[in-house]
Amino acid sequence: MSVDFGPAGIPFMTEKEYNETFEIHKKSSSPSAWNPRSWGRKRWAGALLGAGIIVTAIVVPLKVARMNRYPSYSKLEYSLVDTYSGESFFDSFEYGNGTEATHGLTNYVTKEGAEWSNLTYATSSQAIIRVLPKDSTGTAGRPTVKILSRQRYTHGLFIFDIGHVPHGCGTWPAIWMSDTDPDIWPKHGEIDIIEAVNQGNKGAQFTLHTTDGCEMGVKRKQTGKTLSNNCLNSTNYNMGCAVRGAPGSYGERLNDKKGGVYAMEWRTAGIRMWFFSKNEIPPDIESGKPEPSEWGTATADFPSTKCDINSHFKNHRVIINISLCGDWAGAPPVYREEYGCPMECAEYVGSVPEAFEDAYWAINSIRVYTAPNS
């Protein structure tokens, strides 16, 4: 066969010859191209790849957008509603008594008992809440204090100006908020603003405890370390969705600097908490015009993205207690292994009273602010 070559070096052929030579079977323009029954392997692979690219192109940005969802913590107009300070500090609180759900070796005393043994004491500048640092108590539980605000809150900005935090082997101190009505916990949630165990030298913990449906595996803006994302009380033995602050946010290091300020903002958009050491307290806090939008990144951020704050949290009292041993502080892997504390927790608490000299809160003030449309 003699073949003529065209200008580009392609031999001139009939259309049929050309198609046969190059295996082109103009299916793309024929109706059967759209009929998958007639597709070969290659076309199927191509179609699937194309579909995959389209789906990925839609789904990935949607996923990214979902992961980037974040509430608007717009500026609010806060005004002061309650101040807890001065000699009348304890008049605004009730004293909890008896034992506790977390199995602490505590003997929470009454108001009269606390005053009699000087476990609570208020001056014009500070309120002291302590554990009894004398007498061997055996396993009866060491006298200590739990106070609950008479006032209840839903939403607000809470500023805790703290001069000294309790610490030491066997202690489990906390400043927290919850609804204490019988059998209601955890339906109305629990907000732990300051919590630590034993020497407390690993930093304060900031935690929420809820019923089902409050998740923190979402975009957050915080400097603290997330320890757990599920706030549901029955996960991880009621660990809650905990965030840990820097080591200086609790314990001896904090007390050496004469304390600091913990702030908690509770609003529809989310719950945020900040720790400020003494030399970093924002001037707007000092001047009584707190402005969280100026404070920079929170220590712990609990956005409402996958947690409807308003259905999970309401009607809280401010609660301050110093528990001893119990499910967290006294558990041997925590008490002995993690913190290197002596004896068994219960034996130590019962027989070494002088170890509780430093187990006291010194509270300069607690101020509560509220804002419209929060």
Ligand SMILES: *[C@@H]1O[C@H](CO)[C@@H](O)[C@H](O)[C@H]1NC(C)=O
């Ligand atoms: C202990 O607390 C309960 C419940 O608040 C109260 O009814 C009781 O009177 C208290 N006990 C004492 C001795 O104050």
Ligand SMILES: *[C@@H]1O[C@H](CO)[C@@H](O)[C@H](O)[C@H]1NC(C)=O
């Ligand atoms: C006291 O504080 C600890 C630490 O937050 C808490 O787990 C415990 O249940 C509290 N005790 C009572 C009686 O509220």
Ligand SMILES: *[C@@H]1O[C@H](CO)[C@@H](O)[C@H](O)[C@H]1NC(C)=O
């Ligand atoms: C009670 O405690 C306060 C504060 O620690 C102290 O200043 C005061 O002297 C104590 N009072 C008595 C009677 O021990």
Ligand SMILES: *[C@@H]1O[C@H](CO)[C@@H](O)[C@H](O)[C@H]1NC(C)=O
């Ligand atoms: C969690 O809360 C439920 C009530 O909603 C209660 O029955 C359960 O004992 C709690 N679990 C823990 C570990 O706290």
